[in-house]
Amino acid sequence: MTGHTFFEDLRNGEITGVAYKNLQLKKQILSWFVNTGNATIADLSRELNASVPKVGELVNELITDGLVKDYGKIEAAAGRRPNVYGLEPDSFFFVGVDIKQYYVNLGLGDFRNNLVRTQEKVPFHLKNTPEALNRLCDIISEFIETSGKGKGKRKVLGIGVNLSGRINFKSGYSYSFFHFQEDPLSKVIEQRLGISTFLENDSRAVAYGEFSSGSYTNEKNAFFINLEHGIGMGMLLNGQLYYGKSGFAGDIGHIPVFENEILCHCGKKGCLETEASGAALTRIFIQRIREGASSILAKRFPNPGDIQLEDILEAVKQEDTLAIELIAQIGEKLGRGIAILINILNPELVILGGALASTGDYIMLPIRSAINKYSLTLVNNDTRLVLSRKGEQAGMSGACLLVRDRLLALID
């Protein structure tokens, strides 16, 4: 009993000795609730190798701090029924901000990974200007202000922001957007809004959201592949989000797999993205229309150059032959890229998400057959390939989860 709250202790780097050990054990208790769910004092004592009185004491302190809740007694085969404890969802909240090219999704997540409120597709144009950053802060601020519940504002403990491009989540610097000031972007937002803020690369955040969602919490080695205009990826390796040396890891879009002459926007030739991305799909589709191919989009767009990725994906749903043919081609090539990943990293799960994934089996089946064709059977037998079921939710959810887990110092 230090007299300080959990969060005060957490922020205090000077803490040593007994207080340090208690803090560590509290983190382990919270971590257990986060990863495994509710538990009894006896469970925690057994799993964390601490005595029952000690665990009881710390759980009570966490209850006092409002982080943990007594969920009452549970059924038991025999004997006195234990009380179960778990996270207090209503104590604190997190805001997840998922920034896309032309809009922003905001979500308010509780302590147990439920989005209690969302505000989707708030108009916003992602440009590297102070005005855009200002507008972004206003949007977030407005969202927090209006997130009251009953009597007042809900206590927001942290903000997670997903941005595309290179991010150093430890320093809080963004290198692709909003890097026109000295201070790291996370600090700038933090000062504007007065709430701890963490940045993350968008694909990585979405991946974290997917991996932490219900069905996939057991997987230790998994990829989330984000199929939009470009190809992004988030990786979970040995149960941890993988960054590589400087946070560039997951750049699957620019692996050299083709012997083509198409110049990629990265400056190289032969990148996977040149033939197997949303951008490639759009380019090839327009080209085929210009060559006279028939499609429901051919009539609708007098100028084929106006056709957007969304139109093509819509056409797939309306069973347009050309769109379906091309998405299958893209799938086959993507499958070759994924086969490389599978051979190298022997994962247990690959989740496909992003706009292209909404075409379902049309893209999934060619990918699967290419994986079978190009990767070792022994290895790819281990790998489940699934479509994302969370869609846009995963971005907000992942952002909330990342702030939560970083604030609790459950991950580093």
Added chain:
Amino acid sequence: MTGHTFFEDLRNGEITGVAYKNLQLKKQILSWFVNTGNATIADLSRELNASVPKVGELVNELITDGLVKDYGKIEAAAGRRPNVYGLEPDSFFFVGVDIKQYYVNLGLGDFRNNLVRTQEKVPFHLKNTPEALNRLCDIISEFIETSGKGKGKRKVLGIGVNLSGRINFKSGYSYSFFHFQEDPLSKVIEQRLGISTFLENDSRAVAYGEFSSGSYTNEKNAFFINLEHGIGMGMLLNGQLYYGKSGFAGDIGHIPVFENEILCHCGKKGCLETEASGAALTRIFIQRIREGASSILAKRFPNPGDIQLEDILEAVKQEDTLAIELIAQIGEKLGRGIAILINILNPELVILGGALASTGDYIMLPIRSAINKYSLTLVNNDTRLVLSRKGEQAGMSGACLLVRDRLLALID
């Protein structure tokens, strides 16, 4: 003070409460010595967040068990000089067995990662027969018997065996060699020799040896690429040896990067190994000779089919133009494969080893230029590419280290 030795406690799964915590702290102390070197009680107390008297007590117990040694006083700027403690190299030893196609290397490693005795190139033919396994056990047994020092046999605490092919190091099963009995191979050897035995995939073990050696202990994300007839790889990701779901990870040889029609022994086409391996080098070299190309080997081998990989590598050293030309070609293609790895995993270090690496700059420069050509500059700037400096030693050393660290339960 439990009255039991460290190793007895370690093997006792039932251990709980205070004894458990002491054991954990002892592991942390040993781990510190292994990873960071000698330390004073004060250092350990600070770093491991335990009190000075507690650390002192446990260090003394470890000294009693013979695992730790008092290295005396060290210089200090001011004040009473502290005693430094570290691993006792002469207490226990480990045997590393590196099995190649036609020979075996054996090494006796001490507690501090020094090979105190080696026996290299012991003739052995790796075949999947009980006779070969028998012979292997005899070789190991003979090595241990003759590893006496002064008065008697040195105490060998564990044996590490590197085998090519798929290995499950946790269960001890080998799936490519010596799998003709029910019991896991590690258990079979263990029972024959009466000493704890661990198996590991050869490339992974060599990688561990390389990563743990002097200069590279700070790297958290590194690859070791083993260039022999095939291409093997061991990966360190987030500071841990990476296995993937079933231990197949690192299979870089069979990633589909070529659009060729060469049938790989894995049954697929377009594998990296079909054009960028020692086997490919041999095949192409022989073919070129048959087509009339000139080389110093052309005269020496009336039948070009007799030319072996070793002969070609020797020819490179003698500056044979054809050999040099082809090794550069192989390098360029390998570089493309490595570029893929770099883009995906953003490592800080890539070590090239195996027979082909002995050609030095002849293979290194084309690899480096292909990496620059095919991977994103921003990413490959992070990556140092180096040649293995340990050569055959790394295999034995890695095997010893893996047993040591697994027996001490420093890694899982």
Added chain:
DNA sequence: CCTAATTAATAAAATATTTAATTAACTACT
């Protein structure tokens, strides 16, 4: 060469933690 300053190691005192014992709560069986 002695003293102040500094750090290590040890010893004693103060806490903290665990273990064991007790009490409480509940089920199933006679």
Added chain:
DNA sequence: AGTAGTTAATTAAATATTTTATTAATTAGG
């Protein structure tokens, strides 16, 4: 319905650990 058997939670006793104080060892400076 009462009782034996189980498991939880609490309390008290026994340990263990940390903290603080003391002593030891060493350097630098007067």
